């Protein structure tokens with residue numbers, strides 16, 4: 436392989452040092468800043484988790500309050516964003532619009548941003564966490580042909596997003612505490628996952644000195660793919676196609692057939708060779724949330740059967756393929772009335788907290804270099820142009 440170590444897909448290459456998130460893929464352990472994901476899911480809130488990811492430690496009550504107030508204060512976006520979103524076709528994919536509108540934020544804030552100033556870097560990170568839900572609401576409303584709506588800054592982070600998204604023309608939206616809690620929990624589970632493809636993309640772009648808005652816009656496009664965050668959308672489409680528990684067996688057969696081009700979406704993970712701890716939390720909450728909301732979804736039966744069938748199948752056992760975070764998340768999003776094409780936007784909303792934390796960490800890393808992998812050249816030797 437010549438002069439360089441060949442490592443396609445970076446399966447054995449650490450690209451940075453990081454103190455944010457720890458994964459033990461063999462044991463199925465996930466820690467944010469040292470705290471187990473199961474404990475955060477049970478006891479914390481997304482805003483507290485976001486603060487902790489960004490700042491390194493959990494906030495005290497006053498810090499949390501101040502952070503919530505800052506997120507509310509920064510939630511608004513310029514009218515130019517509405518013009519941009521309005522210029523997209525109504526059926527354009529929401530992830531395309533999200534990437535474009537985050538890039539547009541750089542047009543407004545980048546020129547005045549001094550990357551050498553710690554407070555300005557922090558502010559940019561907080562702005563992104565505050566504005567991505569607002570952008571997501573505007574994108575949803577555009578897709579549905581609804582008029583743009585402003586965020587209600589008197590509400591908490593998740594309630595603000597829900598109200599802005601679903602409020603009717605006469606200003607009505609009844610907040611359901613079960614919906615708020617479920618969404619908050621999903622955002623916690625999505626908040627960070629160390630050097631996944633989108634976070635690595637944010638860091639790669641950030642390593643060039645590009646501004647944080649540009650870096651996060653790139654992260655959004657990396658998240659879009661079905662092998663990464665786009666899997667939550669792909670899972671729901673797959674479950675709909677399978678349609679009934681009777682067809683589960685043939686779906687498993689097809690997923691094992693390498694010539695079919697079909698993989699079991701929501702299964703397998705580069706790092707976890709055991710249960711994805713996020714999938715355990717989501718699996719348990721799915722029934723509970725559907726019960727609380729009085730929703731019966733036949734797709735839940737299909738998913739449960741599919742999970743059972745795969746977990747007992749030699750092919751999946753031998754390859755240590757377990758359900759990942761995306762396997763059940765779509766069923767919950769659907770129960771929360773979030774349309775399928777918005778699922779990956781919901782993932783991006785939670786993951787923004789992780790992306791900006793990695794960007795911040797990278798900016799003060801004394802060992803940080805521009806990301807510049809090498810290659811193993813397989814082309815022609817030198818030849819004459821005649």
Ligand code: CMC
Nearest residue numbers: 661662663664666690698699700701702703704705754759
């Ligand atoms: N269905 C069927 N076979 C699979 C699957 C699957 N979902 N995932 C992996 N395999 C097989 C694969 O064919 C290979 O078999 P063999 O050793 O015989 O060639 C083996 O398992 C190892 O797979 P790989 O593709 O080399 O593993 P990877 O680490 O490169 O890929 C993955 C990880 C997540 C991209 C992959 O498991 C996959 O495509 N899963 C489905 C998509 C998905 O659910 N993605 C969400 C990931 S979690 C959330 C996130 O990161 O956003």
